[in-house]
Amino acid sequence: MSVTAARGFRAAGIAAGIKQNGSPDLALVVNDGPGDAAAGVFTANRVQAAPVQWSRRILADGTARAVVLNSGGANACTGPQGLADTRATAEKAAGRLGLDPGQVAVCSTGLIGVLLPMDRLLPGVDAAAGRLSQDGGEDAARAVMTTDTVHKTAAVSQDGWTVGGMAKGAGMLAPGLATMLVVLTTDADVDARALEGALRAATRVTFDRVDSDGCMSTNDTVLLLASGAAGVTPAYAEFAEAVRAVCADLARQLVSDAEGASKEIRVEVVGAASEDDAVEVGRSVARNNLLKCAVHGEDPNWGRVLSAVGTTSAAFAPDRLSVAVNDVWVCKDGSVGEDRALVDMTGREVRITVDLAEGADHAVVWTNDLTADYVHENSEYSS
Amino acid sequence: MSVTAARGFRAAGIAAGIKQNGSPDLALVVNDGPGDAAAGVFTANRVQAAPVQWSRRILADGTARAVVLNSGGANACTGPQGLADTRATAEKAAGRLGLDPGQVAVCSTGLIGVLLPMDRLLPGVDAAAGRLSQDGGEDAARAVMTTDTVHKTAAVSQDGWTVGGMAKGAGMLAPGLATMLVVLTTDADVDARALEGALRAATRVTFDRVDSDGCMSTNDTVLLLASGAAGVTPAYAEFAEAVRAVCADLARQLVSDAEGASKEIRVEVVGAASEDDAVEVGRSVARNNLLKCAVHGEDPNWGRVLSAVGTTSAAFAPDRLSVAVNDVWVCKDGSVGEDRALVDMTGREVRITVDLAEGADHAVVWTNDLTADYVHENSEYSS
Known part of the structure; x- marks a missing residue:
């Protein structure tokens, strides 16, 4: 090693x-x-x-x-x-x-x-x-x-x-x-x-x-x-x-080992028109503080995923977007999908899948949840 | 009213x-x-x-x-x-x-x-x-x-x-x-x-x-x-x-009244080549989670300001950037400036000034600190 x-x-x-x-x-x-x-x-x-x-x-x-x-x-x-x-x-x-x-x-x-x-x-x-x-x-x-x-x-x-x-x-x-x-x-x-x-x-x-x-x-x-x-x-x-x-x-x-993290979040974007689109959407989702807090709270709050997708320039139609959390498609075609109560987020790894329904490209971006420990650690780093 | x-x-x-x-x-x-x-x-x-x-x-x-x-x-x-x-x-x-x-x-x-x-x-x-x-x-x-x-x-x-x-x-x-x-x-x-x-x-x-x-x-x-x-x-x-x-x-x-905030942060960008540059830099600084945590901890961590400026496409030379926190110029010409111990961040409003030393345009962007309360509030919002 x-x-x-x-x-x-x-x-x-x-x-x-x-x-x-x-x-x-x-x-x-x-x-x-x-x-x-x-x-x-x-x-x-x-x-x-x-x-x-x-x-x-x-x-x-x-x-x-x-x-x-x-x-x-x-x-x-x-x-x-x-x-x-x-x-x-x-x-x-x-x-x-x-x-x-x-x-x-x-x-x-x-x-x-x-x-x-x-x-x-x-x-x-x-x-x-x-x-x-x-x-x-x-x-x-x-x-x-x-x-x-x-x-x-x-x-x-x-x-x-x-x-x-x-x-x-x-x-x-x-x-x-x-x-x-x-x-x-x-x-x-x-x-x-x-x-x-x-x-x-x-x-x-x-x-x-x-x-x-x-x-x-x-x-x-x-x-x-x-x-x-x-x-x-x-x-x-x-x-x-x-x-x-x-x-x-x-x-x-x-x-x-990211600072303060309690969850590892795997954001996979599929059905993208290009790999660049998939990466742009993946990063936008991965950077969304509200979503990162929701994952910390084990809350499959897919609306925060869609609001992040909506800020990108990727090819997609809002009424064809679908989102799965740990393989449960809680959002289908831009609207309410499977029962969010079916989602089990108790594990350390959480998988979020976004289907742009535009093509065959895909990408994975990794991030972490946002936690009070992250805030504490970074409030005190230099002082 | x-x-x-x-x-x-x-x-x-x-x-x-x-x-x-x-x-x-x-x-x-x-x-x-x-x-x-x-x-x-x-x-x-x-x-x-x-x-x-x-x-x-x-x-x-x-x-x-x-x-x-x-x-x-x-x-x-x-x-x-x-x-x-x-x-x-x-x-x-x-x-x-x-x-x-x-x-x-x-x-x-x-x-x-x-x-x-x-x-x-x-x-x-x-x-x-x-x-x-x-x-x-x-x-x-x-x-x-x-x-x-x-x-x-x-x-x-x-x-x-x-x-x-x-x-x-x-x-x-x-x-x-x-x-x-x-x-x-x-x-x-x-x-x-x-x-x-x-x-x-x-x-x-x-x-x-x-x-x-x-x-x-x-x-x-x-x-x-x-x-x-x-x-x-x-x-x-x-x-x-x-x-x-x-x-x-x-x-x-x-x-x-932003969720969980304990500080209001006024990011002013001066010396910009254009108003767009000033706004881009202001937003980049305002969105930096590490800086927002530092402000929460009342830590004048100006390195996090410069690292945020460095991700923008604004006109600037790294060795001419200056940063003030509550009017103390802790970073001058891209390097160590006045003593950071002179900065008093105990008040609710914190002023961060970034001088791009490129022109006469300026802009102000407002944000808040990132706190454990923000995390708590947004971990529990929908559940």
């Missing part, structure tokens, strides 16, 4: 003192090669944290040898000093590992608008480098947690090669991407172009379709590093499917 | 038994003329309740003589029976008042997807007609309340003419319009075209800039009826300003 499931990778996770509570807060992932191909996908937010700006730039040549990740501070909206701090972090790791700074990606997560405590972070990079191990993947996954309650790892192995990864993310989850840091590794021998293709295809249908609270981060980063240590080059389709499976597994774990 | 402040109008509000708890639930507003000019603005939601479809149609000729409003059921997503029920309501009122059904607008509010109890509603129309009075405006305003905790009325008088009105709305408040029913009346002698112009101009900068929870209703309706009883035709600009003032007053009352 995790980023050390694939051969050719070492990792570490330590407590550098960035977080005031002494929890692990600094992770290091190193690709020992022989290959150094890499790809990255970053937040679509126009306000981008310093580490996102840095990592995007150093990934431009399709290579990377190491990733430094810290929790306890996002280093976003921190101006020129923030950029200098990210660069110093990469330089510190590069010096310690015998690399060029341009081979070291950086990821940060935590509160926006606060400078990182570099007097603790830089010695932390040293300490993490001294603890690098082929079994360090779990420690690394623990060191990137913020409001996560569990660490998230996944791996798929087949035919002598592996794709593994770790993720963090519990709040500010929204498309483009769900707010998260994700590092994926593989020992397959895959070039940068194939890595990029597989990664973009995978994130589009996994992390990009998680919308926990509609809030888009300044720090989202998903990296994929290939060591080539397995000496195998899989068929592209097989490799892309493995990357998708690992991303789907991690995305599902993000939904399961 | 209310819809009977202007001469030529009578109103009533009664308990017809539509609500199970015996609260007032049926209002009637009648224009005794001599004029019958009227205008309406309706929800932009593509899923529209039966009364919205009906009222839109009967307003097309620029006239209306009466409005029947009920709480206790939205008559939305109720199919052909729902439309038949709305028509029967208009016919009942028309018969009792000696009007044509095409002169009677209908508004409904409450749970979506449930047929109205016509066996109680139609006798209620009779009863309300029997109670019509020139002092009935307050009773009418009480009868349209749903989760409102107070009834909302407003009026402006000058130079012998008056614009008055009532509103209901506490949840599902979002642009296009804020979810609400509003009836405005005037005794000024104004033709339908001027009514329409004044009403559209007013709602655009008032109700359309209230975004309590980002959820758009199926039932939003704002009606303006003119009796001409004052025998005065004001200058258009004066009249439009009076309509805007009454709408602004009512919109402010909606924000004050």
Whole structure:
């Protein structure tokens, strides 16, 4: 599991003192090669944290040898000093590992608008480098947690090669991407172009379709590093499917651990004229606060689904819309359907199906219920 | 105050038994003329309740003589029976008042997807007609309340003419319009075209800039009826300003009474390249659940403002954005500004100012904090 499931990778996770509570807060992932191909996908937010700006730039040549990740501070909206701090972090790791700074990606997560405590972070990079191990993947996954309650790892192995990864993310989850840091590794021998293709295809249908609270981060980063240590080059389709499976597994774990959530809501839109329509409708439903409250209350309030569908530009006729909650079609043809008393919403997973009755396309978007715990957690996060 | 402040109008509000708890639930507003000019603005939601479809149609000729409003059921997503029920309501009122059904607008509010109890509603129309009075405006305003905790009325008088009105709305408040029913009346002698112009101009900068929870209703309706009883035709600009003032007053009352809210948040965007940019940014900030939680916790978490700005298409450079909370510029030029400890958020009103540093346009959008009470109220609404 995790980023050390694939051969050719070492990792570490330590407590550098960035977080005031002494929890692990600094992770290091190193690709020992022989290959150094890499790809990255970053937040679509126009306000981008310093580490996102840095990592995007150093990934431009399709290579990377190491990733430094810290929790306890996002280093976003921190101006020129923030950029200098990210660069110093990469330089510190590069010096310690015998690399060029341009081979070291950086990821940060935590509160926006606060400078990182570099007097603790830089010695932390040293300490993490001294603890690098082929079994360090779990420690690394623990060191990137913020409001996560569990660490998230996944791996798929087949035919002598592996794709593994770790993720963090519990709040500010929204498309483009769900707010998260994700590092994926593989020992397959895959070039940068194939890595990029597989990664973009995978994130589009996994992390990009998680919308926990509609809030888009300044720090989202998903990296994929290939060591080539397995000496195998899989068929592209097989490799892309493995990357998708690992991303789907991690995305599902993000939904399961979203801040304050008591329900996981699977919104499936069927009968759409296009996949774009299906995604637009799915997101609109997934972002509807009133519906998210209703699901929390185990109330199959399908009127809130229809009112959300009605705000989209998707092709549909109001009198042909149907909605099922946990497979009971409580709304048929835009009006009252089966008895809502038949719906059992006591389980943790709730399935909402919207049939647009326009075509054959479909999509699934995941979200969570809106709870008093979410409010409490996010009322107290920075103070 | 209310819809009977202007001469030529009578109103009533009664308990017809539509609500199970015996609260007032049926209002009637009648224009005794001599004029019958009227205008309406309706929800932009593509899923529209039966009364919205009906009222839109009967307003097309620029006239209306009466409005029947009920709480206790939205008559939305109720199919052909729902439309038949709305028509029967208009016919009942028309018969009792000696009007044509095409002169009677209908508004409904409450749970979506449930047929109205016509066996109680139609006798209620009779009863309300029997109670019509020139002092009935307050009773009418009480009868349209749903989760409102107070009834909302407003009026402006000058130079012998008056614009008055009532509103209901506490949840599902979002642009296009804020979810609400509003009836405005005037005794000024104004033709339908001027009514329409004044009403559209007013709602655009008032109700359309209230975004309590980002959820758009199926039932939003704002009606303006003119009796001409004052025998005065004001200058258009004066009249439009009076309509805007009454709408602004009512919109402010909606924000004050939003479900579960403990704070009223005034988001002002300045330095915008265009008014559209200012409104887009204001809405994005106003809809950010994480920010709304932070305000609830009295936490000047400006990073959440910047992350919301970053999701818009407005003209701005990330390193020139500035944000003030209650006039303390906690973010300057995209980075850390004045000490956040200087911000006092203990009052009920919180002012967030975003300076895009691109131009001279500006806009204000109002919202509320997100609270555990909002979650509780909306988890239990229909069950």
